[in-house]
Amino acid sequence: MEILGLEKDELTAELAALGQPAFRAGQILDWIYAKRAPRFDAMSNLPAALRGSLESRFVLRPLSLVRSTGSKDTTQKFLFALPDGQMIETVLIPASPALYGEVSDRLTACVSSQVGCAYGCRFCASGLDGWKRHLSAAEIVSQILSVEEISGQKINNIVFMGMGEPFANYDNLLKAIRILNAPWGVGLGARHMTVSTSGLAPRIRDFADQPLQIRLAISLHGATNEVRSTIMPVNKRFPVEELIEACTYFSTRKKQYLTFEYILIRDINDSPEQASALARLANGLRAKINLIPYNTVEGLTWERPDRPTQEAFLKILLDRGIAATLRREKGHDIAAACGQLRLQTSRDQGTDTAGKKLFALGPGAE
Numbered sequence: 001m002e003i004l005g006l007e008k009d010e011l012t013a014e015l016a017a018l019g020q021p022a023f024r025a026g027q028i029l030d031w032i033y034a035k036r037a038p039r040f041d042a043m044s045n046l047p048a049a050l051r052g053s054l055e056s057r058f059v060l061r062p063l064s065l066v067r068s069t070g071s072k073d074t075t076q077k078f079l080f081a082l083p084d085g086q087m088i089e090t091v092l093i094p095a096s097p098a099l100y101g102e103v104s105d106r107l108t109a110c111v112s113s114q115v116g117c118a119y120g121c122r123f124c125a126s127g128l129d130g131w132k133r134h135l136s137a138a139e140i141v142s143q144i145l146s147v148e149e150i151s152g153q154k155i156n157n158i159v160f161m162g163m164g165e166p167f168a169n170y171d172n173l174l175k176a177i178r179i180l181n182a183p184w185g186v187g188l189g190a191r192h193m194t195v196s197t198s199g200l201a202p203r204i205r206d207f208a209d210q211p212l213q214i215r216l217a218i219s220l221h222g223a224t225n226e227v228r229s230t231i232m233p234v235n236k237r238f239p240v241e242e243l244i245e246a247c248t249y250f251s252t253r254k255k256q257y258l259t260f261e262y263i264l265i266r267d268i269n270d271s272p273e274q275a276s277a278l279a280r281l282a283n284g285l286r287a288k289i290n291l292i293p294y295n296t297v298e299g300l301t302w303e304r305p306d307r308p309t310q311e312a313f314l315k316i317l318l319d320r321g322i323a324a325t326l327r328r329e330k331g332h333d334i335a336a337a338c339g340q341l342r343l344q345t346s347r348d349q350g351t352d353t354a355g356k357k358l359f360a361l362g363p364g365a366e
């Protein structure tokens with residue numbers, strides 16, 4: 001059993017089954033999260049017999065590092081193997097002013113929620129090989145602990161913008177978020193976590209109804225059904241109007257700004273008409289817009305527009321009073337690149353994933 005996937009009451013119940021008093025749960029959680037003990041045998045105030053039975057019953061670190069790139073002060077990427085041999089990627093981004101247009105000393109982890117992705121967006125490396133499986137809550141939480149351990153740095157911001165569609169793995173996502181947020185767990189404030197979705201409207205409503213003030217980002221990438229459907233198959237399931245209705249519900253319920261992510265792709269979604277349509281959508285909702293110049297993916301043909309086209313698109317939004325930012329060079333490194341290390345590694349191993357992409361929702365889609 002994965003101990004990082006247990007909430008305090010669940011661990012208490014597991015320990016009760018082992019004949020242990022309730023206070024042991026607090027001690028063990030303190031070792032796991034406050035002291036960051038990597039092994040049960042380091043938990044020195046527990047009786048040796050208990051440490052032994054914890055060792056045989058629970059897994060403490062489900063991820064093992066396969067490869068990493070980058071170094072402190074730059075974006076670092078970590079490729080992890082899961083217990084079943086599947087691989088996921090976590091990205092660590094230092095002081096990410098570009099994410100929300102603020103200057104700060106944030107250290108952001110870009111976390112994966114699934115192995116692969118069923119949603120097949122045409123710009124994205126994560127969906128190229130289809131969907132494999134959900135990550136457990138423990139595998140999500142563990143990305144934070146493992147990356148902190150390996151890098152020796154403390155993460156103070158989390159974005160669910162890695163591989164996978166977080167809202168297609170809703171229950172595990174929310175459980176992981178509760179553990180990351182809990183005072184007995186990682187203790188990270190809800191406002192320091194952002195979930196990004198390709199637009200699963202019913203889940204956006206569920207998310208609005210859950211109690212935590214987690215931030216929400218929507219991968220919009222097209223401001224009309226015509227354009228969005230050519231980029232994201234999910235738009236056929238939840239078209240723009242339905243998505244915007246769910247977003248309105250979210251921002252009214254949570255009294256929060258949300259963010260629209262909009263990748264600029266040359267000749268696909270970068271016209272002045274799209275910019276105007278986008279401004280109208282954002283205006284009705286009071287959403288912020290994050291423009292991201294497309295990051296070329298090996299095996300996919302799209303490109304980013306030139307700089308003047310990017311600036312012109314931004315200007316249309318700004319002229320209409322929309323809070324919009326255009327990711328500058330650092331944007332290359334941000335979530336944009338998630339999924340690409342895994343893709344590269346699978347190609348190195350001879351499993352070329354390009355060309356297998358189907359323009360449809362795959363198995364695993366909600």
Ligand code: SAH
Nearest residue numbers: 124161164165196197198219261294295336
């Ligand atoms: N499935 C969720 C979360 C993961 S993808 C979602 O779609 O929102 C998160 C973001 O990664 C996308 O919105 C997009 O902003 C970014 N992204 C993916 N591929 C990219 C690429 N090739 N260039 C730029 N950004 C990309």
Ligand code: SF4
Nearest residue numbers: 117119121124127198
């Ligand atoms: Fe999946 Fe998000 Fe990539 Fe679309 S953008 S394929 S939903 S990970």
